[in-house]
Amino acid sequence: MSTKTDKIDRLAELTAQQESSSGASLWREALKRLRASKMALVGAWIIAVFLLLAIIGPWVAPYAPGQQWRGEVFVNRAEFVGARAENWFGLDHLGRDIFSRMLVGARQTLLLGVVSTLIGLSVGALIGSFSGACATLGGRVGQRIDSVVMRCIDIMLALPSLLLAVSVAAVLGQSMTTVMIAIGVVQIPVFARLLRGAMLVQGGSDYVLAAHSLGIRKRRIVLTQIMPNSLSPVIVQATLSLATAIIEAAALSFLGLGNPDSAKNPEWGVMLTQAQNYADSAPMMAVYPALAIIITALGFTLLGEAMREALDPKLRG
Amino acid sequence: MLRFVVRRLLQLIPTLLGLSVLLFIWLNRLPGGPASAILGEKATEAEVARINRALGLDQPVYVQYGRFIKRLIEGDLGTSTQTGQPVMDEFLLRFPATVELSLMAIVLAVAVGVPLGYFAAKRRGGWLDVAAVSSSLIGICIPVFFLAFMLRTVFSVNLGWFPSYGRLTTGINATEVTGLAVLDGLLTGEFDATWDALSHLILPAIALASIPVAVIVRMTRASVLEVLGEDYVRTAESKGLRKGVVRTRHVLRNALLPVITSVGLLTGSLLSGAVLTESVFTFGGIGSFIRTAIDGRDYPVLVGFIMFIAMAYVLINLLVDLAYSLIDPRVRVH
Numbered sequence: 001m002s003t004k005t006d007k008i009d010r011l012a013e014l015t016a017q018q019e020s021s022s023g024a025s026l027w028r029e030a031l032k033r034l035r036a037s038k039m040a041l042v043g044a045w046i047i048a049v050f051l052l053l054a055i056i057g058p059w060v061a062p063y064a065p066g067q068q069w070r071g072e073v074f075v076n077r078a079e080f081v082g083a084r085a086e087n088w089f090g091l092d093h094l095g096r097d098i099f100s101r102m103l104v105g106a107r108q109t110l111l112l113g114v115v116s117t118l119i120g121l122s123v124g125a126l127i128g129s130f131s132g133a134c135a136t137l138g139g140r141v142g143q144r145i146d147s148v149v150m151r152c153i154d155i156m157l158a159l160p161s162l163l164l165a166v167s168v169a170a171v172l173g174q175s176m177t178t179v180m181i182a183i184g185v186v187q188i189p190v191f192a193r194l195l196r197g198a199m200l201v202q203g204g205s206d207y208v209l210a211a212h213s214l215g216i217r218k219r220r221i222v223l224t225q226i227m228p229n230s231l232s233p234v235i236v237q238a239t240l241s242l243a244t245a246i247i248e249a250a251a252l253s254f255l256g257l258g259n260p261d262s263a264k265n266p267e268w269g270v271m272l273t274q275a276q277n278y279a280d281s282a283p284m285m286a287v288y289p290a291l292a293i294i295i296t297a298l299g300f301t302l303l304g305e306a307m308r309e310a311l312d313p314k315l316r317g
Numbered sequence: 318m319l320r321f322v323v324r325r326l327l328q329l330i331p332t333l334l335g336l337s338v339l340l341f342i343w344l345n346r347l348p349g350g351p352a353s354a355i356l357g358e359k360a361t362e363a364e365v366a367r368i369n370r371a372l373g374l375d376q377p378v379y380v381q382y383g384r385f386i387k388r389l390i391e392g393d394l395g396t397s398t399q400t401g402q403p404v405m406d407e408f409l410l411r412f413p414a415t416v417e418l419s420l421m422a423i424v425l426a427v428a429v430g431v432p433l434g435y436f437a438a439k440r441r442g443g444w445l446d447v448a449a450v451s452s453s454l455i456g457i458c459i460p461v462f463f464l465a466f467m468l469r470t471v472f473s474v475n476l477g478w479f480p481s482y483g484r485l486t487t488g489i490n491a492t493e494v495t496g497l498a499v500l501d502g503l504l505t506g507e508f509d510a511t512w513d514a515l516s517h518l519i520l521p522a523i524a525l526a527s528i529p530v531a532v533i534v535r536m537t538r539a540s541v542l543e544v545l546g547e548d549y550v551r552t553a554e555s556k557g558l559r560k561g562v563v564r565t566r567h568v569l570r571n572a573l574l575p576v577i578t579s580v581g582l583l584t585g586s587l588l589s590g591a592v593l594t595e596s597v598f599t600f601g602g603i604g605s606f607i608r609t610a611i612d613g614r615d616y617p618v619l620v621g622f623i624m625f626i627a628m629a630y631v632l633i634n635l636l637v638d639l640a641y642s643l644i645d646p647r648v649r650v651h
Contacts, residue, residue: 151331151332151335152335154332155332155335155336155339155627158332158336158626158627158630158631159623159626159627159630160586160588160589160592160626161586161589162589162592162593163588163589163592163607163619163622163623163626166611166619167343167619167623170343170614170616170619171343171346243457243458247458247460250460250462250463251460251461251462251589251593254460254462254593255592255593255608255611255612256611256612257611269460272460272463276463276466279466279470280470280474283470286463286466290459290460290463293458293460293463294455294458294459294460297457297458298454298455298458301454301457301458302454305454
């Protein structure tokens with residue numbers, strides 16, 4: 001008899017625990033911590049400015065990105081036009097207004113980061129949740145499937161991201177879409193592993209045990225209990241991935257695999273790569289896009305790190 | 318221990334097999350198929366047809382795959398379309414340079430990152446902590462090739478403190494023993510060659526170390542913070558043990574375990590970084606070779622490199638796991 005009452009007591013305790021740490025309050029608490037964090041504040045401001053530029057940039061840019069200043073197209077490397085009243089950041093190697101190209105480039109860069117992260121996130125989350133679900137509710141067969149999937153993911157993780165992206169780009173040919181897919185593919189294993197890992201941890205937690213003993217169906221537990229609680233590391237990673245995507249895109253264009261249509265659709269990574277050929281005579285031409293990339297990446301990194309800290313139960317006071 | 322090593326090495330087989338399937342599919346999906354992979358993109362139709370026949374592309378896929386695997390096992394990675402030399406020979410020739418650069422970068426990253434992370438955690442919230450955390454955050458946000466480029470422009474081209482390309486000044490008398498130029502100079506007593514090699518190595522190594530150092534600082538800091546809160550550290554301190562003893566025997570020894578793991582996992586990003594830094598400094602290792610292979614669509618070289626990296630990654634992480642069991646007696650490898 002006593003064991004039975006023990007069990008019921010324990011169940012009550014668990015339900016109480018679950019109520020006190022239910023999804024909504026976890027998020028509310030995290031949001032409160034996030035608001036108090038200076039890191040998050042700086043990151044959010046940077047992102048806000050970047051978003052604003054990406055949205056209005058092409059409209060407020062004083063000149064078309066492909067427009068060339070006739071007669072001032074550089075003849076030799078000493079003749080670069082630096083910053084002046086009509087061209088705030090000066091002209092590039094083809095006599096185009098760098099300031100305008102930066103503004104237009106913000107949208108391209110944002111698009112690239114968001115689309116590639118979404119590719120990585122959606123495919124990765126799909127694989128991860130499948131594998132995690134197999135492991136938590138599939139019995140022996142499920143665990144077998146999970147382990148096979150994870151071995152495949154490990155193979156992808158073993159490859160340096162840049163080479164993986166290069167391989168994808170080699171098959172798909174050179175275009176902006178290719179760059180997005182290539183960078184997205186690189187993120188797939190990261191998201192898959194993360195979500196699966198989080199699901200396994202949640203699967204072993206007390207509230208899942210409680211739900212089991214209440215007789216809730218396994219599939220329902222996975223969908224309504226385990227999944228929502230496993231999402232926070234994925235959201236954090238997505239924020240951090242936006243930063244990686246922008247940096248990785250710059251590296252890809254450095255390797256000659258960037259957006260080929262950079263005259264009309266400039267992207268910061270391509271601008272940086274092109275500028276490096278003229279760094280001796282016009283160093284600022286490289287500094288503008290480089291700073292833009294670094295600051296934007298920093299914004300996403302700061303916000304992502306702050307979110308990670310806010311959501312970390314170990315750090316919760 | 319031995320069984321653990323053997324089992325882990327056996328795990329390499331499915332990994333490499335899986336990878337070879339992926340690579341095989343990849344080669345077949347390339348625009349123009351494997352023929353253009355071998356001949357390059359400027360091949361004429363007649364040449365493509367000849368190669369297709371010679372490669373047995375008219376045969377079933379599994380036969381083709383079997384042949385592909387057989388060649389890989391024999392260590393035959395094909396011929397570089399750029400240099401016309403066997404890919405394996407090209408790798409062996411350039412391998413030491415990349416090893417030397419990567420080792421130097423890791424040594425730098427650990428030598429700077431671990432103490433910085435430790436003291437940042439010790440004085441949490443202090444100026445050193447803020448500086449360490451913010452510089453590591455900025456560190457991962459700087460594109461590696463841009464950092465390499467800036468270092469080269471400022472310290473080599475403008476200030477002239479370091480050479481701007483290569484591994485050794487041409488004309489310097491250096492005997493090759495291991496292929497690691499710095500080590501060779503020390504072994505043979507040609508200290509001028511050692512110095513010369515070091516001065517070539519330092520800037521690329523700093524650029525390559527930027528991301529590992531950022532990761533290691535943050536890893537060490539987080540891990541030391543966790544260990545500092547442990548009961549056994551408080552016990553050790555209240556026992557009246559000297560600070561140095563507590564620091565090395567209790568805090569660092571426990572805190573370094575996750576750091577070592579992260580060093581192993583950095584292998585992949587290190588090799589990506591090597592491709593970028595080596596090509597900025599024309600360093601002459603595998604990295605700059607891969608850069609030209611990407612430019613010239615030299616697919617046999619890329620395939621070989623990918624197989625090679627996957628193997629290196631698994632082996633290095635095996636070594637890391639073994640190191641783990643040496644440092645931490647609680648971890649027993651079975």
